Amino acid sequence: xxxxxxxxxxxxxxxxxxxxxxxxxxxxxxxxxxxxxxxxxxxxxxxxxxxxxxxxxxxxxxxxxxxxxxxxxxxxxxxxxxxxxxxxxxxxxxxxxxxxxxxxxxxxxxxxxxxxxxxxxxxxxxxxxxxxxxxxxxxxxxxxxxxxxxxxxxxxxxxxxxxxxxxxxxxxxxxxxxxxxxxxxxxxxxxxxxxxxxxxxxxxxxxxxxxxxxxxxxxxxxxxxxxxxxxxxxxxxxxxxxxxxxxxxxxxxxxxxxxxxxxxxxxxxxxxxxxxxxxxxxxxxxxxxxxxxxxxxxxxxxxxxxxxxxxxxxxxxxxxxxxxxxxxxxxxxxxxxxxxxxxxxxxxxxxxxxxxx
Amino acid sequence: xxxxxxxxxxxxxxxxxxxxxxxxxxxxxxxxxxxxxxxxxxxxxxxxxxxxxxxxxxxxxxxxxxxxxxxxxxxxxxxxxxxxxxxxxxxxxxxxxxxxxxxxxxxxxxxxxxxxxxxxxxxxxxxxxxxxxxxxxxxxxxxxxxxxxxxxxxxxxxxxxxxxxxxxxxxxxxxxxxxxxxxxxxxxxxxxxxxxxxxxxxxxxxxxxxxxxxxxxxxxxxxxxxxxxxxxxxxxxxxxxxxxxxxxxxxxxxxxxxxxxxxxxxxxxxxxxxxxxxxxxxxxxxxxxxxxxxxxxxxxxxxxxxxxxxxxxxxxxxxxxxxxxxxxxxxxxxxxxxxxxxxxxxxxxxxxxxxxx
Ligand SMILES: CC(C)[C@H](C(=O)O)[C@@H](O)C(=O)O
Ligand SMILES: CC(C)[C@H](C(=O)O)[C@@H](O)C(=O)O
Numbered sequence: 001x002x003x004x005x006x007x008x009x010x011x012x013x014x015x016x017x018x019x020x021x022x023x024x025x026x027x028x029x030x031x032x033x034x035x036x037x038x039x040x041x042x043x044x045x046x047x048x049x050x051x052x053x054x055x056x057x058x059x060x061x062x063x064x065x066x067x068x069x070x071x072x073x074x075x076x077x078x079x080x081x082x083x084x085x086x087x088x089x090x091x092x093x094x095x096x097x098x099x100x101x102x103x104x105x106x107x108x109x110x111x112x113x114x115x116x117x118x119x120x121x122x123x124x125x126x127x128x129x130x131x132x133x134x135x136x137x138x139x140x141x142x143x144x145x146x147x148x149x150x151x152x153x154x155x156x157x158x159x160x161x162x163x164x165x166x167x168x169x170x171x172x173x174x175x176x177x178x179x180x181x182x183x184x185x186x187x188x189x190x191x192x193x194x195x196x197x198x199x200x201x202x203x204x205x206x207x208x209x210x211x212x213x214x215x216x217x218x219x220x221x222x223x224x225x226x227x228x229x230x231x232x233x234x235x236x237x238x239x240x241x242x243x244x245x246x247x248x249x250x251x252x253x254x255x256x257x258x259x260x261x262x263x264x265x266x267x268x269x270x271x272x273x274x275x276x277x278x279x280x281x282x283x284x285x286x287x288x289x290x291x292x293x294x295x296x297x298x299x300x301x302x303x304x305x306x307x308x309x310x311x312x313x314x315x316x317x318x319x320x321x322x323x324x325x326x327x328x329x330x331x332x333x334x335x336x337x338x339x340x341x342x343x344x345x346x347x348x349x350x351x352x353x354x355x356x357x
Numbered sequence: 358x359x360x361x362x363x364x365x366x367x368x369x370x371x372x373x374x375x376x377x378x379x380x381x382x383x384x385x386x387x388x389x390x391x392x393x394x395x396x397x398x399x400x401x402x403x404x405x406x407x408x409x410x411x412x413x414x415x416x417x418x419x420x421x422x423x424x425x426x427x428x429x430x431x432x433x434x435x436x437x438x439x440x441x442x443x444x445x446x447x448x449x450x451x452x453x454x455x456x457x458x459x460x461x462x463x464x465x466x467x468x469x470x471x472x473x474x475x476x477x478x479x480x481x482x483x484x485x486x487x488x489x490x491x492x493x494x495x496x497x498x499x500x501x502x503x504x505x506x507x508x509x510x511x512x513x514x515x516x517x518x519x520x521x522x523x524x525x526x527x528x529x530x531x532x533x534x535x536x537x538x539x540x541x542x543x544x545x546x547x548x549x550x551x552x553x554x555x556x557x558x559x560x561x562x563x564x565x566x567x568x569x570x571x572x573x574x575x576x577x578x579x580x581x582x583x584x585x586x587x588x589x590x591x592x593x594x595x596x597x598x599x600x601x602x603x604x605x606x607x608x609x610x611x612x613x614x615x616x617x618x619x620x621x622x623x624x625x626x627x628x629x630x631x632x633x634x635x636x637x638x639x640x641x642x643x644x645x646x647x648x649x650x651x652x653x654x655x656x657x658x659x660x661x662x663x664x665x666x667x668x669x670x671x672x673x674x675x676x677x678x679x680x681x682x683x684x685x686x687x688x689x690x691x692x693x694x695x696x697x698x699x700x701x702x703x704x705x706x707x708x709x710x711x712x713x714x
Contacts, residue, residue: 255584
């Protein structure tokens with residue numbers, strides 16, 4: 001991507017606080033590496049926008065954003081104002097489907113200086129990827145309610161797994177595993193209980209594994225897999241999962257490495273036919289919004305992932321190394337936010353990282 | 358229940374190793390407290406049975422087991438011989454539905470002497486219940502495959518949530534929360550993503566909460582809830598969850614308290630119209646079967662829960678106290694299994710607990 005065009009959407013809550021720090025880091029990398037990135041800011045995909053317009057996005061959101069090479073996203077959701085399923089299905093989920101961002105890539109890494117809730121783990125011990133299917137599975141729009149407001153009331157919702165959808169995410173995950181030293185892929189399943197869709201998932205994993213003889217494959221049911229994340233996080237390399245299981249594992253993994261505040265994510269269309277989206281794993285966190293105590297590292301690291309994706313791995317690495325450096329210096333020498341044991345504000349930490357790039 | 362009749366089903370794998378220890382503890386309590394329990398052993402609901410008869414259970418399993426006051430169960434599953442979805446849906450899931458065991462009750466407690474994977478947690482810090490819906494939700498039998506063996510192949514599976522099913526599990530969970538000092542109920546949801554069934558779950562929680570003004574209610578999306586189990590497990594009191602979410606949380610919770618090997622569970626029909634079932638949370642663990650190193654505490658503690666349920670809380674307490682005592686003594690003074698840092702065999706630990714009752 002030459003002179004990449006970036007659509008910046010801060011969204012809601014702490015998205016608005018961490019986004020300026022994400023952009024700050026990107027701008028430093030931009031001039032340092034002569035990338036020629038351009039940023040345009042948008043106010044839609046937010047509950048503010050909804051309150052003004054009665055919908056989360058303008059009707060031409062698709063055409064508008066198609067003109068960009070990537071979307072740099074903050075967070076969305078203000079459940080006290082608008083129910084989450086309305087705000088999310090009106091924005092983020094639209095992007096994932098509309099732009100066929102079928103890969104959700106989420107690194108889980110224990111960084112220096114981040115207090116770890118697990119006993120006896122140090123940086124380097126935990127370093128894996130969650131590869132989450134991002135367009136189908138349990139997140140479906142098929143279903144509904146019958147016999148409303150009576151004792152017979154019930155709701156149903158279909159999980160949908162297509163061969164097309166399952167195979168392409170498995171292929172992406174196997175390719176990633178093959179490119180890494182450990183060459184180890186773990187499949188999250190639940191075929192003992194969710195006995196229609198999940199045995200199918202297992203079947204497709206078995207079929208795909210045949211094409212990757214050099215990759216070691218194992219599978220765990222999701223219940224025991226969450227237990228293994230806590231007990232043996234060093235065991236994992238690439239974990240591939242359905243939409244829901246990937247959602248769970250990519251919050252749990254970062255929690256095991258200290259805080260989900262630093263975790264980044266990419267919703268990727270690997271073929272580049274549509275813009276990919278990069279956003280922190282944390283949400284809009286209305287409870288801490290307004291205090292400027294939100295940790296901006298998830299946003300900044302997401303910017304680093306975006307640069308990798310756009311073809312600027314050196315610049316991406318420079319941002320990531322700056323994050324590590326500032327974290328490693330500890331709360332005495334770096335302006336860290338309260339969740340990291342410091343007393344700094346969001347922008348102090350953002351500036352320190354920008355300066356270290 | 359006077360002179361309760363117990364159906365004992367060891368099942369597969371380490372189920373066969375830990376079951377004798379569960380029964381040993383129960384027999385001691387039986388004579389010490391003059392309960393008059395009778396035990397009958399059954400070989401069905403096992404893969405051995407399947408290999409002989411081509412099915413997991415005889416056709417009259419329902420009538421046979423209806424003659425008992427409770428089922429004391431080991432574990433089922435030998436995935437190398439029979440796919441899990443065949444063995445499980447042919448046994449355990451049949452019991453849960455056939456006997457309308459709609460409550461799955463799973464205590465999560467950090468016990469003395471159990472090595473905890475979380476930093477800085479001590480016994481007493483973690484003490485809560487997962488109340489899992491056990492008959493409907495994501496574990497459904499409705500769905501299937503279309504366009505098999507073609508590129509258009511797909512599978513669908515319906516999640517089903519009925520008002521009847523949701524309200525009764527919520528009521529059970531609220532009653533339990535109300536009976537505890539903290540009076541705190543946490544609902545596991547995912548209404549931002551699973552946007553048909555889960556908003557309905559939230560609605561029913563809100564409606565039920567109105568009848569329990571003295572209980573503090575909060576809700577977390579399942580992704581961040583798993584993160585909270587790791588970061589703030591002391592925050593929880595009663596956690597109520599759908600079938601799948603409860604399955605996940607009741608493996609993750611015990612992992613956060615050291616090992617799922619000690620965790621017990623009850624699949625309960627609260628009205629007593631059908632027999633309830635008590636089993637360890639761990640499965641048949643084919644990988645360690647045959648070495649007699651399996652930890653029998655999950656099985657023994659399940660026996661203690663069964664005595665509570667049958668109306669013998671003193672006897673239940675005596676078994677639980679014996680478990681705590683043997684654990685607290687540590688691997689130097691107690692014959693603990695390898696997962697607890699000892700070198701003892703399954704039956705050594707079982708005998709030590711029986712002796713301590
Ligand atoms: C074995 C399996 C079907 C079962 C479940 O998912 O319910 C188990 O994990 C459990 O928690 O009892
Ligand atoms: C906000 C929510 C709909 C979303 C999801 O479940 O996908 C979030 O949790 C995530 O992980 O990106």
